[in-house]
Amino acid sequence: MNRRAPNLDDDAAERDRMILDSVDRWLDRDVKQHVMRLEHGDIYPAEIVEQMKEMGLFGAIIPEEFGGLGLRPSTYAKIIERIAITWMSLSGIINSHLIMAYIVMKNGTEQQKEAFLPRFATGELRGGLALTEPDCGTDLQAIRMTAKRDGDDYVINGTKTWISNGIEGSCFALLVKTDTKADPRHKGMSMFIAEKGEGFTVSRKLEKLGYKGIDSAELVFDNYRIPASRLIGETEGRGMICAISGLELGRLNVAARGVGVAQAALDEATRYSQQRSTFGKPIHQHQAIALKLADMVTRVTASRLLVENAAAALDRGERCDFETGMAKLFATESALKNAEEALRIHGGYGYSKEFPVERLYRDAPLLCIGEGTNEIQRLIIARRHIERNPL
Numbered sequence: 001m002n003r004r005a006p007n008l009d010d011d012a013a014e015r016d017r018m019i020l021d022s023v024d025r026w027l028d029r030d031v032k033q034h035v036m037r038l039e040h041g042d043i044y045p046a047e048i049v050e051q052m053k054e055m056g057l058f059g060a061i062i063p064e065e066f067g068g069l070g071l072r073p074s075t076y077a078k079i080i081e082r083i084a085i086t087w088m089s090l091s092g093i094i095n096s097h098l099i100m101a102y103i104v105m106k107n108g109t110e111q112q113k114e115a116f117l118p119r120f121a122t123g124e125l126r127g128g129l130a131l132t133e134p135d136c137g138t139d140l141q142a143i144r145m146t147a148k149r150d151g152d153d154y155v156i157n158g159t160k161t162w163i164s165n166g167i168e169g170s171c172f173a174l175l176v177k178t179d180t181k182a183d184p185r186h187k188g189m190s191m192f193i194a195e196k197g198e199g200f201t202v203s204r205k206l207e208k209l210g211y212k213g214i215d216s217a218e219l220v221f222d223n224y225r226i227p228a229s230r231l232i233g234e235t236e237g238r239g240m241i242c243a244i245s246g247l248e249l250g251r252l253n254v255a256a257r258g259v260g261v262a263q264a265a266l267d268e269a270t271r272y273s274q275q276r277s278t279f280g281k282p283i284h285q286h287q288a289i290a291l292k293l294a295d296m297v298t299r300v301t302a303s304r305l306l307v308e309n310a311a312a313a314l315d316r317g318e319r320c321d322f323e324t325g326m327a328k329l330f331a332t333e334s335a336l337k338n339a340e341e342a343l344r345i346h347g348g349y350g351y352s353k354e355f356p357v358e359r360l361y362r363d364a365p366l367l368c369i370g371e372g373t374n375e376i377q378r379l380i381i382a383r384r385h386i387e388r389n390p391l
Contacts, residue, residue, distance in 0.1 A: 084260025
């Protein structure tokens with residue numbers, strides 16, 4: 001009898017399965033029991049973060065040669081979905097950090113990769129992406145933070161806001177203007193690997209409707225001096241390219257989070273609809289509830305397929321703003337709608353902090369805003385569609 005010899009794809013698939021099984025066990029054993037307490041207290045999950053370090057999750061997509069797990073984006077997306085089903089905030093702690101790492105992987109010099117990626121992989125250096133400013137969100141070219149060359153250093157001044165991991169993190173991919181007069185404006189943008197130090201302070205923690213536990217902060221740079229060797233790629237004018245490359249991974253992450261939240265809402269609604277009875281029968285037997293459940297499970301299934309499609313494109317190293325845009329748009333809108341429907345199915349209990357659905361209802365709106373609003377996603381999708389289908 002002939003047997004097919006194992007190949008690298010088989011080995012990779014088995015490794016992925018083992019990692020996903022490990023994540024599932026960890027979530028069940030060490031995370032689920034603490035979510036309600038940490039969420040309602042808006043408490044940073046320090047012990048859980050240490051466990052994430054030990055599991056190598058801060059190096060999930062960093063190549064093995066630099067000490068990371070070297071996972072494909074498709075496997076990473078499955079990890080994020082699982083985490084988001086349990087507690088979405090944890091996925092944000094990883095996401096912002098890995099966007100920073102991904103930017104260095106794709107755009108950094110060999111020296112920068114060797115210096116930073118191993119420390120990112122272990123979580124020794126942990127942080128995120130610093131793009132947004134008080135007067136600048138979607139329009140990144142409108143940033144005001146400046147970096148002026150001074151000998152072998154740059155001197156940076158300005159403020160960033162809504163920065164995930166801003167308080168607990170120690171290092172950030174920092175978008176600045178190195179040429180304020182450049183035309184077009186993006187030609188004057190650059191990005192640095194900025195560690196906390198003199199002139200770099202956290203001014204305040206920002207309070208949020210949902211997305212509790214993870215720290216979102218305002219960062220202030222006052223004559224912050226940074227070596228020119230920290231300029232990513234050691235070439236000015238590539239800041240927008242760096243940001244866009246990172247947001248591809250970020251949008252895949254947010255789309256996977258959307259699947260997770262949508263699935264969690266469906267799970268809660270499915271469970272409750274079989275436990276709760278009215279008019280002599282379980283409420284899932286009422287047509288009004290059955291129709292909601294049907295739409296909810298369809299949204300989850302379609303969202304997961306879109307995320308898998310986007311992740312596969314990223315696995316292949318292709319340009320995938322079209323695919324990640326569609327996945328991010330549909331999955332996050334599905335999360336928002338499923339969270340609302342789960343709350344409605346729970347009735348008054350859905351409004352209670354004793355049930356997870358009120359958390360899902362607060363978390364879901366962020367997904368429609370983060371990593372580029374869904375309105376922007378629609379414009380990107382339409383533009384790329386026309387590019388692919390010219391007359």
